[in-house]
Amino acid sequence: MVYQLIGKPNICMKSFIETIKSIEVESPADKIIGQLKQLITSGQLQPGDRLPAERVLAEKFGVGRSYVREAILKLEFYGLLKTNPQSGTYVSGLSIKVMDSIITDVIKFNKDDFNALLEARYYLELDAVKLAAERRTEQDLENLREALLDYENKINNGQDAVEEDMLFHIKIAKASKNSVIESMILILIPDLIKNIVENKICGENRGKLAIPEHRSILKAIEERDIDAAENALAAHLNDMFQISQAGYNAQKIINSAPN
Amino acid sequence: MVYQLIGKPNICMKSFIETIKSIEVESPADKIIGQLKQLITSGQLQPGDRLPAERVLAEKFGVGRSYVREAILKLEFYGLLKTNPQSGTYVSGLSIKVMDSIITDVIKFNKDDFNALLEARYYLELDAVKLAAERRTEQDLENLREALLDYENKINNGQDAVEEDMLFHIKIAKASKNSVIESMILILIPDLIKNIVENKICGENRGKLAIPEHRSILKAIEERDIDAAENALAAHLNDMFQISQAGYNAQKIINSAPN
DNA sequence: TAATTAGATTTGGTTTACCAATTAATTGGT
DNA sequence: ACCAATTAATTGGTAAACCAAATCTAATTA
Structure with a gap:
């Protein structure tokens, strides 16, 4: 069986220009995801809890509701949140440690x-x-x-x-x-x-x-x-x-x- | 090497209730993705072209701009579209066949x-x-x-x-x-x-x-x-x-x- | 007292309006 | 006829407004 790829050193291949470009500020949605992460890891938001209303979060984070929704959408894709129409968005039952590990990756997932x-x-x-x-x-x-x-x-x-x-x-x-x-x-x-x-x-x-x-x-x-x-x-x-x-x-x- | 998983038959394990639930109408964004797919496969939208403005698409599809944006966001994640702020959203240079294959999957990707x-x-x-x-x-x-x-x-x-x-x-x-x-x-x-x-x-x-x-x-x-x-x-x-x-x-x- | 129900409130869903940046068009000068 | 500069129109980004369903509250009734 051939697995020659194993052990190949990771070569940093970003060009100078690309490096510059990659310093781009994270999107507003990602910032909000970071905030939500902190809410969860700090214990203010327990697994299973209902999130504050989107409007509340938007005001709290000083940003439009669109971004809050975008962030929620992303976290929903990862199975970390579940939103019930006309009812509320709920934190999944996962433990804080698991959520912390995953959310960190949600933000930095790029190809x-x-x-x-x-x-x-x-x-x-x-x-x-x-x-x-x-x-x-x-x-x-x-x-x-x-x-x-x-x-x-x-x-x-x-x-x-x-x-x-x-x-x-x-x-x-x-x-x-x-x-x-x-x-x-x-x-x-x-x-x-x-x-x-x-x-x-x-x-x-x-x-x-x-x-x-x-x-x-x-x-x-x-x-x-x-x-x-x-x-x-x-x-x-x-x-x-x-x-x-x-x-x-x-x-x-x-x-x-x-x- | 152990690969016992190979060849195991796919068992349909959905319960009756879950089956019912899964008949849910596809989300508005997915519908729009389907429409965009048709625009591309029909040749009305060539690789490299600029998409019609979000407002235009929204009106054409008879839906709010939010859904158009959501659809675009999803297709952007898959690398099929690229949107430049204040300029427009562009179709990637991929061939129609490749896009067709991928878009079909974008809609039905679930876990x-x-x-x-x-x-x-x-x-x-x-x-x-x-x-x-x-x-x-x-x-x-x-x-x-x-x-x-x-x-x-x-x-x-x-x-x-x-x-x-x-x-x-x-x-x-x-x-x-x-x-x-x-x-x-x-x-x-x-x-x-x-x-x-x-x-x-x-x-x-x-x-x-x-x-x-x-x-x-x-x-x-x-x-x-x-x-x-x-x-x-x-x-x-x-x-x-x-x-x-x-x-x-x-x-x-x-x-x-x-x- | 307990169950019920009508109404007010809050929720996410959806659409619309506004903004700054970009692009296209027009104008004025050469 | 060509080019530069200014203006007008169009773009995606952002925020706010409106809607219907779900939920909560409290008055009402059995």
Whole structure:
């Protein structure tokens, strides 16, 4: 089993300009989330309690109700709050410690650490492809073959095919028949594409090399060969990962050059 | 390597009442997302284009601007739109096919398929623990030991310790040093806790049995033994999963009983 | 006294109005 | 005809206003 990604050092790859940009003030909603966090961790808001009315919170925090609602919406997505229409918003029954851990992450969840992104994608897809090899239907195979053809056509015409590549991987995620894993992969893909395109990670030869790799992944899924599918995908992603690292190092040098 | 989860059939575990509830009309924001999807897939909105102004969209869809904003916010999280203040909201450069695939998922992303949830958690944590075994710092070990102690104390007092259990797993996620994977695990945890508590998945003996399992996970992480960490965690989660399946089957029988 | 119910109040849901920044258009000068 | 500067219109950001459902209160009745 191949897990070469383990142990790779996290390289700080932010350029100077990006670093500047990332100092942006946190959004008003995130500020409110921070305030709510303090209310909870300080014990003023116990698990199970009802939150003060949105209007009250808005006034208390000196901000419009829109932001309070946005913050509540976000915390609701994480399962930390539950709002009942015309009744009130309630703190989940989770303990303070758990909430504290999670809220901290709600605020700082972003996808601009490219290495973390690549790594997460790597593992998630490996998981997905194993499930796909086990559960794929005939329809899934159809979808995969079509996506593979689209990719080959683009490549053979000498065009960029980053998105067709991703589409192939999306079909794998769908074939996993696990909606949660699929959703998580789907969340990452736009950012992956963005970074790959921006940093011109894929050379022309890379595109052609990927074709047989895709084919062997598909073949393994067709044959329900879990191990083969895992290995084929790992090899495929490892190639990309190494190339992207090289691209980033080059980028780093460019960015750190005096202007 | 243990991957017993593969191939387990997806059991429909929704109770009658929950099924009823899930027929709820999709939120106004999701409806708008659907409309936007159609605008994009029909070609009226090309990748890179600027969206009509929020006011225009609101009027066109016959709804308040808040909902349009909520929809845009959601699509922005998925990287499908980018809004520039005082300028406009722009469609990402992704191809129509990719956007179509993703938007479909944006609407139906929910975490109420408990089996998918458990399975995703299983794989994500397995990934996390491998990374944690490789990258953990002394501080991480401290955190893990503390979490483990909290758990043991609760259990030895005969109390419920579902959250302390989760806290231990949260610390593992943090030790992975991958913010994306950590965030994803954190998103799942409240729903996991909710389901576990609601379905009384953990009996008293289960709590005690988990103590040595936790210890061996910690030991493997301390020793940077990746394989051991993976195996220990897999065993731990497999135990829980089987118990939870049993719990669910029991639940199913209860729910399908005539009332 | 206890249960009930009509009304007032508070809630989140939804829409609208206002603001500052940006962009487009127009004007005036060259 | 072209360019610069000023103005007008449009944008998303923000706050406030309105609505209907849910809740609480208290008077009323059995």
